[in-house]
Amino acid sequence: MVENKAYDVVVIGGGPAGMSAAFSAHQNGASVLIVEREYRLGGILNQCIHNGFGLHYLGEELTGPEYANVWVEKLKETNVDILLKSAVIKIEKLGTKKMQIFVENESGISKILCKAVVLSMGCRERPGPAINLCGDRPAGIFSAGEAQKIVNVHGKMVGKKVVILGSGDIGLIMARRMTLEGAKVLGVYEIQKTCGGLARNVSQCLNDFNIPLYLSTSIVKTVGNKRLTGVVVAPVKEDFSFDLTKQKLIKCDTLLLSVGLIPECELIDDFNLEQLRATGSVAVNEYKQTSVPEIFVCGNVLHVNDLVDNVTYEGLDAGKFSAKFSKSKLDTKQKIKLQFDEHFRYTIPTYVYKNNDDVTISFRSTKDFRKVKINAYSGGEVVATFFKPVVRAGILEKIVLNKSKLKDDLILKMEV
Numbered sequence: 001m002v003e004n005k006a007y008d009v010v011v012i013g014g015g016p017a018g019m020s021a022a023f024s025a026h027q028n029g030a031s032v033l034i035v036e037r038e039y040r041l042g043g044i045l046n047q048c049i050h051n052g053f054g055l056h057y058l059g060e061e062l063t064g065p066e067y068a069n070v071w072v073e074k075l076k077e078t079n080v081d082i083l084l085k086s087a088v089i090k091i092e093k094l095g096t097k098k099m100q101i102f103v104e105n106e107s108g109i110s111k112i113l114c115k116a117v118v119l120s121m122g123c124r125e126r127p128g129p130a131i132n133l134c135g136d137r138p139a140g141i142f143s144a145g146e147a148q149k150i151v152n153v154h155g156k157m158v159g160k161k162v163v164i165l166g167s168g169d170i171g172l173i174m175a176r177r178m179t180l181e182g183a184k185v186l187g188v189y190e191i192q193k194t195c196g197g198l199a200r201n202v203s204q205c206l207n208d209f210n211i212p213l214y215l216s217t218s219i220v221k222t223v224g225n226k227r228l229t230g231v232v233v234a235p236v237k238e239d240f241s242f243d244l245t246k247q248k249l250i251k252c253d254t255l256l257l258s259v260g261l262i263p264e265c266e267l268i269d270d271f272n273l274e275q276l277r278a279t280g281s282v283a284v285n286e287y288k289q290t291s292v293p294e295i296f297v298c299g300n301v302l303h304v305n306d307l308v309d310n311v312t313y314e315g316l317d318a319g320k321f322s323a324k325f326s327k328s329k330l331d332t333k334q335k336i337k338l339q340f341d342e343h344f345r346y347t348i349p350t351y352v353y354k355n356n357d358d359v360t361i362s363f364r365s366t367k368d369f370r371k372v373k374i375n376a377y378s379g380g381e382v383v384a385t386f387f388k389p390v391v392r393a394g395i396l397e398k399i400v401l402n403k404s405k406l407k408d409d410l411i412l413k414m415e416v
């Protein structure tokens with residue numbers, strides 16, 4: 001029983017972000033609890049049975065469950081407490097370094113006290129209504145992640161003739177998965193001019209299986225009575241309206257929606273934290289700490305990540321710094337807001353601290369750019385320059401900046 005105990009750090013969510021955060025907080029001397037609503041740790045990795053996890057962090061490509069297991073084993077070597085089948089339903093701040101977490105499970109609702117909270121609740125998929133998908137609502141329309149769980153975890157097929165809307169990585173991976181399970185994937189339709197997923201997934205999941213990708217094309221409406229019988233597709237114009245003169249019916253029994261992910265951060269709605277519009281989540285400093293100092297955030301609840309490796313690095317940071325915060329060892333003097341020009345969509349972090357350390361800045365660009373030069377300005381002078389052969393809007397990029405030359409500001413500008 002861990003209910004009513006007090007911890008230095010409580011980690012909410014036991015996916016790769018939460019597991020690495022808990023491990024790192026423990027390594028930095030904190031007493032730690034993970035609260036996970038599922039019956040096992042691993043998060044979304046448990047349903048990702050393809051390989052491609054851990055290439056950067058571990059130097060090898062594992063399947064999702066294998067990658068999760070690496071962290072489950074690491075946690076076994078610690079005294080991190082783990083509360084499974086338990087959902088955090090509320091977080092309250094009682095005072096400085098005094099947080100109260102409300103947990104609901106089979107035993108009812110209990111309260112846990114802690115000095116710092118790490119949020120690692122991941123994200124959820126955007127449903128059809130969120131993209132104004134018109135037409136009938138028969139059986140056969142699934143979100144791609146939902147279909148992935150049904151096929152990979154429950155061992156049931158969702159359909160035979162499949163159309164996929166959205167070319168993010170989940171859509172591409174499901175195109176291959178459905179093909180391998182014997183379905184015919186008629187095409188992946190993408191409203192944007194460029195593919196949303198990683199280049200390696202286009203090659204390995206579509207090209208290798210002759211699955212067509214239709215860019216600047218989307219679904220006008222779904223058709224079917226009890227079961228889906230087709231989707232009407234049409235090209236989209238520059239203003240994203242449909243060119244209905246070229247619409248056509250694609251006969252299919254299944255539609256998988258892979259149309260974006262939303263950080264699952266409703267738990268902190270009451271805190272009025274500084275928001276980051278571009279991510280749909282909150283702004284953090286380089287310690288992954290929010291504008292309420294007791295709350296740290298990492299992984300997909302902070303921003304949607306392409307690679308589990310980045311999620312892991314964020315978790316390691318959030319764990320380390322939440323532990324230091326709980327022991328009053330975090331240097332938070334001389335905060336600088338990181339600004340950027342119109343080529344950037346967002347950066348993580350939003351704030352850095354003036355000292356001699358390195359800081360890793362993750363960012364997404366507004367468009368695809370080639371031969372990019374990024375200058376970091378401070379006090380009106382260039383303090384660092386970075387070169388990138390290609391920067392793609394769909395891919396999270398990183399630069400590592402040494403802060404020793406920083407004055408009182410930091411502006412990133414991209415020459416393209």
Ligand SMILES: Cc1cc2nc3c(=O)[nH]c(=O)nc-3n(C[C@H](O)[C@H](O)[C@H](O)COP(=O)(O)OP(=O)(O)OC[C@H]3O[C@@H](n4cnc5c(N)ncnc54)[C@H](O)[C@@H]3O)c2cc1C
Pocket residue numbers: 012013014015016017018035036037038042043044045048051052053054086087088089120121122123145148169170173264267298299300301305306307308309311
């Ligand atoms: C289909 C798919 C394919 C992918 N393929 C790859 C790939 O090939 N290579 C790669 O590197 N990356 C891949 N990724 C990306 C990577 O797996 C994810 O970015 C990463 O797993 C996200 O980790 P997370 O810990 O932030 O979130 P999650 O894994 O979603 O974990 C969040 C956890 O929080 C729990 N939770 C949420 N709310 C609460 C609450 N209130 N109380 C308690 N627990 C809660 C959830 O149950 C869940 O276990 C893929 C992702 C998907 C979805």
